[in-house]
Amino acid sequence: MSFLKSLSAQVLAALLLGLVGGALVAGAGDVPDWLPEAAQAVGSVWLGCLQMTVIPLVFSLLVVGVAAVSDAMTAGRLAMRAILWFSLLLAGATVLTFLGVEAALAAFPVDEASARALIAGATGGEVAAPQTINFAAWLTSLIPSNPLAAAASNAILPLVIFALFFAFAVTRLPEEQRVLLVKFFDAVADAMIVIVKWVLLAAPLGVFALALTLGLRGGLGATGALFHYVVLVSAGCIAVVLICYPLAALFGGVGPLRFARAVSEAQVVAFSTQSSIGTLPVMVETARRNLGVPEHVAGLVLPLSVAVFRLTSPVANLAVVLFICHVSGITPSPGQMIAAGLVAFAVSISSVGLPGQVSFFVSIAPICFAMGAPIELLPLLLAVEVIPDIFRTVGNVTADLAVTTILNKNDKGVRTIAPETA
Structure with a gap:
């Protein structure tokens, strides 16, 4: 964990040094074209090294993630209800994020000059226009006739659909074959994560190169857009925290004030560690001591939720992409939004437990x-992700x-705390 924290600090420092250094060089006189x-070339090579791992890692994680959910559902009715609640909340968060982020960006748009500076520095000012297809063509494209071609062309939703079909098929195999395949894809995912960690060792250099390009082309003009990004994503995660209080009151019978007092200790630990897994022991103790949750409920639901459930994942991740679309001048079609929502939902389950930069x-x-x-x-946004990541963990x-x-309220066991309306 200390390594990740130090890496985050190094990446943030690289961003600041690159921006300031580029702006100073640009302000000193004519900047040579080379x-x-x-x-940009150095930064692009580093980004390409990261990008080459995305497809095999996502596919492998989906297979392993679906297998984990399938195993959890065989653990009993409580686990099945937990998975149902996880799914409903993730789906609801996905829909509300589109509405909330679009409304926020419409009410508080990024300064145009700052957005242009950010895009010019990151992409050279060239953003490919999104393809427009009709609904019939979009629907037909969902099923990949050639999954390898879909992977090669970064057609992510067809690939996710194929991965889900494959993963569910794996869960129907005899146990010996199922375990063999799950272990294989788990190993593939682990190998990809090792590669990503190797590439991230050069993250300060890659981010410095990209930030230097940004500073040379736009000076410090992009800092406003980066600040806007931090506020937007952090606000989305804080909204998740705030929504949890009425949820606990309406469906859990624990009033907002009682719930706020009960979970405050776990929130402080989450804030300081930025790790849901690291906060798990405190969460279990909080649920038992402050919320009166029986051991058999807390001992099953909380480890399961840490393993497969991150409510802030679709919220923050979609906010990031909608921000990128906003500053790039891209207006996603309804089909693209549906595709992005489905991908965000699937990835939110499969990427649980990954280190922050990898995730x-x-x-x-x-x-x-x-x-x-x-x-x-993404590399430039990663450099300032250290702040939103704190609120991601607290929200989760x-x-x-x-x-x-x-x-706990719906469990057939005896409740040990009375419903409140405070």
Whole structure:
């Protein structure tokens, strides 16, 4: 964890040094053409090394994730109800994010000059126009006649659909074959994560090169857009936290004030560690001591929620991609939004447990592909992700405890706390 924190600090420092250094060089006089081109090339090579792992990693994680959910559903009725609540909340969060983020960007748009500076620095000012297809063609494209071709062309939703079909088919195989395939794809995912970690060792260099390009081409003009991004994504995660209080009251019978007091200790630990897994022991103790959740409920639901449920994932990830579309001048079609929502839902389950920097690319790049958004901005956004990531973790921990409270009320066991309306 200390390594990840230090890497985050290094990447943020690289972003600041690149921006300021590029702006100073640009302000000193004429910038030779080769300098931003060379810096852009270095950054693009680093980004390409990350991008090459996305497809095999997403496919492998989907297979392993579906197998984990399938195994959980065989654990009994409580686990099945937990999976149902996870799915409903993730689906609801996905829909509300489109509405909320679009409304927020319409009410508080990114400054045009700052957006142009960000795009010019990250992509050279060239953003491919999104393809427009009719509904029939979009519907036909969902089923890949050639999954390998879909992977090669970054057609992410058809590939996700094939991966889900394949994963569910794996769960129907005899146990020996199923375990063999799940272990194989688990190993593939682990190997891809090792590659990503290797590439991330060069993240300060890659981000510095991209930030230097940004500073050379636009000076410090992009800082406003980056600040807007941090506020937007953090606000989305904070909204998740706030929604959990009425959820616990309406469906769990625990009043907002009581719930807020009960989960505050776990939220503080989540804020400081930025790790849901690291907060799990405190979450279990909080559920038992402060919320009166029986051990058999807390012991099943909370580890399961940490394993397969991150409510802030579709919220924050879609907010990132919608921000990229906004500053790029891209207006996604309804079909692209549906595709992005489905991909965000699937990836939110499959990417649970990955380190923050790995999860950022694995979770968001597929949504960018589905929405037709340029991924070149992701390294720059990763550099300032350290702040939104704090609120991601707090939101996930709060949601885990809210769902545990809800399931405790509906469990056939005896409740140990009375419903409140405070």
